[in-house]
Amino acid sequence: MKSLRTPLFTAxxxxxxxxxxxxxxxxxxxxxxxxxxxxxxxxxxPATGSATGAPVDARGAAEAxxxxxxxxxxxxxxxxRDIRKWEVTLVTAGGDGVELLVDMADGSVSGERPTMxxxxxxxxxxxxxxxxxxxALAERPGTLAELEYDREHGRMIWEATVRGDDGSEWEIxxxxxxxxxxxxxxx
Numbered sequence: 419m420k421s422l423r424t425p426l427f428t429a430x431x432x433x434x435x436x437x438x439x440x441x442x443x444x445x446x447x448x449x450x451x452x453x454x455x456x457x458x459x460x461x462x463x464p465a466t467g468s469a470t471g472a473p474v475d476a477r478g479a480a481e482a483x484x485x486x487x488x489x490x491x492x493x494x495x496x497x498x499r500d501i502r503k504w505e506v507t508l509v510t511a512g513g514d515g516v517e518l519l520v521d522m523a524d525g526s527v528s529g530e531r532p533t534m535x536x537x538x539x540x541x542x543x544x545x546x547x548x549x550x551x552x553x554a555l556a557e558r559p560g561t562l563a564e565l566e567y568d569r570e571h572g573r574m575i576w577e578a579t580v581r582g583d584d585g586s587e588w589e590i591x592x593x594x595x596x597x598x599x600x601x602x603x604x605x
Contacts, residue, residue, distance in 0.1 A: 473522045473523060474504070474520065474521065474522050474523065474524065474525045475561070475562065476495045476497070476504065476551050476562040476565060477548045477552070478520075478525050479495055479504035479506055479520040479522075479525070480492045480495055480506060480547050480548050480551070481525075481548065482506075482520045482525040482526070482527055483504075483506035483508055483518045483520055483527065484508075486518060486527040486530075487508050487510065487516060487518065489510065489511045490508040490509060490510045490511070490516070491508060491509055491542030491546070491547075492506060492507070492508055492546070492547035492548075493507050493508065493515075493535065493539050493542060493547070493566075493567040494506070494507035494547075494564075494565060494566045494567060495507075495547060495551070495562070495564065495565040495566075496563075496564050496565075496566075497561075497562070497563045497564060498519075499522075501519075502521065502522045502523065503519040503520060503521060503522060503528070504519070504521075504522060505517055505518075505519060505520075506518045506519075506520055507533060507535075509535050509539060509540055509542055513535070513541075514532065514535070515532065515533040515534055515535035515539075516530060516531070516532055516533060517530070517532075517533045518530050536569075538569060538574055539567055539568075542567075543567055543574065543576065543594030543595065544594060544595045545576065545592070545593070545594050545595065545596070545597040547565055547567075547576070549597055550576035550578060550592045550594070550597070551565055551578065553578075553590075553592050553597050553598075553599055554576075554578035554580050554590045554592060554599075555580065557580075557588075557590050557599045557602060558580045558582060558588045558590060558602065559580075559582070559583070560580045560581050560582040560583055560586075560588075561580065561581045562578060562579070562580055562581075563579045563580065563581050563587070564577075564578065564579040565577070565579075566578075567594065570591065574594055575591045575592060575593065575594060575600065576591070576592035576593075576594050577589065577590075577591055577592075578590045578591075578592060579605070586604060586605075587604070587605040588602060588603065588604055588605065589601075589602070589603045589604075589605055590602050590603075
């Protein structure tokens with residue numbers, strides 16, 4: 419189930435003139451910042467795949483976000499391929515929400531903004547997001563497109579969307595207390 423936060427943040431990012439790119443003549447990739455956000459410290463934690471030049475996966479994005487926000491917990495990861503970023507939603511130790519943009523190429527954190535979190539999301543689940551990603555990918559190999567800690571059928575769950583190598587999409591529900599897969603549906 420897609421959160422209303424994600425499309426809103428994406429709309430803010432792509433609205434006329436919101437993204438500002440600053441490049442150099444040395445061939446370095448441009449740095450992207452989001453107007454109205456606070457630039458976040460670039461994570462020094464190597465994200466999954468970055469050493470080989472491969473794109474940063476969802477686990478790497480979560481690790482980079484956690485390094486930029488010590489003491490926080492990831493409650494959502496969303497693949498924003500159109501801007502080559504991961505949108506990672508965290509809840510701080512104080513229960514506040516924050517969204518970070520994590521570059522898919524190198525795991526750097528380039529934008530940060532506060533976000534509302536539902537009171538049920540303010541207490542992180544026992545099973546961490548990176549473990550939920552692992553459980554989803556063990557159930558259906560492919561690429562994680564989205565992970566969300568959300569209420570479904572009267573209880574909080576991890577809801578993952580996995581894109582299979584054959585182009586199929588799967589929704590996988592994971593128990594946030596045990597890490598067990600509780601439902602698998604083809605989208």
